[in-house]
Amino acid sequence: MRAVIADSHVGRRPGDEGPFLEALETARRRGATGITLLGDVFHFFIALRKFETPAIAAFLGAARRLAAAGVPITYVEGNRDFFLRGSYAEDAFAAVGDEQVFEAGGRRFLATHGDLLNDRDRAYRFWRFLSKNRVSRAAASLVPRRAATRLVWKTEARLYRSNFKHKTHLPVDTIRRFARRRFAEGIDVVLLGHFHKPWSETVNGGRVEILPAFVEERRWMEIGEDGATRLVGL
Ligand SMILES: [Mn+2]
Numbered sequence: 001m002r003a004v005i006a007d008s009h010v011g012r013r014p015g016d017e018g019p020f021l022e023a024l025e026t027a028r029r030r031g032a033t034g035i036t037l038l039g040d041v042f043h044f045f046i047a048l049r050k051f052e053t054p055a056i057a058a059f060l061g062a063a064r065r066l067a068a069a070g071v072p073i074t075y076v077e078g079n080r081d082f083f084l085r086g087s088y089a090e091d092a093f094a095a096v097g098d099e100q101v102f103e104a105g106g107r108r109f110l111a112t113h114g115d116l117l118n119d120r121d122r123a124y125r126f127w128r129f130l131s132k133n134r135v136s137r138a139a140a141s142l143v144p145r146r147a148a149t150r151l152v153w154k155t156e157a158r159l160y161r162s163n164f165k166h167k168t169h170l171p172v173d174t175i176r177r178f179a180r181r182r183f184a185e186g187i188d189v190v191l192l193g194h195f196h197k198p199w200s201e202t203v204n205g206g207r208v209e210i211l212p213a214f215v216e217e218r219r220w221m222e223i224g225e226d227g228a229t230r231l232v233g234l
Contacts, residue, residue, distance in 0.1 A: 001223065002034045003220055003221070006040070006194075007215055009042065010215075015055075017059065019218055020059075024062055025062075032071055033070065034074065036102075036111050038113060039081065039113030039194065041059070044082070044149075047082060047083045048137075048140060051145060056089075073093050073094060074093060075093045076099065076112060082132060084096050085097070098113075100112075104224065104225060107189055109188070112190070114192035114194030175208060176203050183205070190207070191209055191221070193210070194210075198211065211231075212231065217233070
């Protein structure tokens with residue numbers, strides 16, 4: 001069984017990582033042989049040592065212990081994850097990337113966060129590019145921690161305004177267009193986070209499922225060996 005956890009947004013308050021770490025352990029106890037994190041695990045995760053918070057250190061420790069116990073974690077990056085690829089933290093995970101494809105019960109699943117579905121949102125794509133490339137990573141490593149943190153919070157406020165309509169009204173047409181394209185490539189089920197609103201629909205014989213945000217509902221998805229999906233909670 002694979003557990004998929006979306007949008008836990010840890011780090012809004014000191015010490016708020018408890019339920020998320022408990023969910024990782026619960027997934028292992030329930031028999032998960034792999035865990036997929038579907039982005040936005042932290043409110044911000046800047047994967048440079050000087051930005052490491054106690055919550056990030058605890059999470060990386062848990063990820064390494066789970067991997068050693070036979071439950072590797074795949075980290076699908078969200079819009080709040082920065083510079084994870086190639087970082088000191090990357091080896092805590094089986095893989096880090098924008099997407100994960102896996103199979104269960106003869107069905108092919110595609111897991112991706114969901115902020116990149118709209119290829120027409122050029123301003124957003126430009127920000128994502130700027131915020132994730134090597135140059136900005138080098139810049140982040142040079143500026144003092146407080147200045148970098150302030151910049152990230154300010155940009156997040158701006159992004160929140162530009163993303164607002166996506167969050168209040170689910171961009172269903174964009175989601176369907178994305179799903180149809182991936183179904184044509186042989187994917188059977190598309191799993192998304194990001195929208196903080198559980199939703200699912202059958203499109204052209206394939207299935208799209210938006211997972212609930214763990215931060216709000218304390219629920220996540222399990223995918224059985226037979227390919228069946230179900231939501232479980234703490
Ligand atoms: Mn997101």
